[in-house]
Amino acid sequence: MRFLALLLAGLLSGCAVTLKGASLSYHLDFVPAIRYFAPDRGPGATYFLGEEVRFFLTLDAPGWISLVVIDPDGRTYTLDQFHLLSGTHVLPSGAYRYVLTPPRGLHRVRAVYTDRYPGSLRLEGLYTDWDARLSVYLEASRASRYQVAETHFYVY
Template sequence: MRLLALVLAGLLSGCAVTLEGLTLSYRLDFTPAILRFEPDRGVGATYFVGEEVRFFLTLASPGWVSLVVVEPDGYAYTLDQFYLPRGTHALPPRAYRYVAAPPRGLHRVRAVYTEGYPGSLHLEGLYTDWDARWRVYLEASGVGRHQVAETYF
């Protein structure tokens, strides 16, 4: 059923409706904004406390990217926020450093892409329902196009 809906959406994406002198057209965009997001040593790599951690991020479209860390105990916080042009980027920029810190264990990092400025919204705390938290975050920011990509180390 989903495949049928995607096929129909693809076929209709190039459609235009013409009413005497008025032409309406629309285009659906299924292209992901985040093409690559991973730590510099690769997904699932090991970093020891005190070592520098960098991320590679490739964007298909320019936009705002917020990095959110989810620690092994479930505590989450916004690490950084950037406006980036399309292309491949090493994060953080050379003037800054991200350093692995306790608690030790699996750290998940989410790159939250938004086409528009998400404002000064930041996530911080223990959340049990991440999907609900992302919806609240994105609705509060008022942005249209968005995407979330996750990696871990």
């Protein structure tokens, strides 16, 4: 019985019920938009100042991606923002490069997927509550579907 209750809770956690006038819409979204996100040397890899880092990102659905870095000093900034189609991508593409600069230490990188163009919205600053800041960002972007994937690497 406990297993059945856990299974039902897990299934319903991905559901959203929306009342619109007299109609009821029900949406199940069990497929994540971001299938894979990692630096080119793998999660937790070591890089040195001046080296370049690339990211592998696999999307199940087209959408807008914001790459957001959280430095070891707690500073958060948007590294890049672009629209991508479904499939596997190497970021950055073209002649653009992500060259590593101080501070040294653990760098966390989050890929924020939205199904709508976030416009000039950016995640920048020192945040004590990432979830609250992300909620403001998502509300302002009017995204009906979103996902956040995180990876990390070290800079020495």
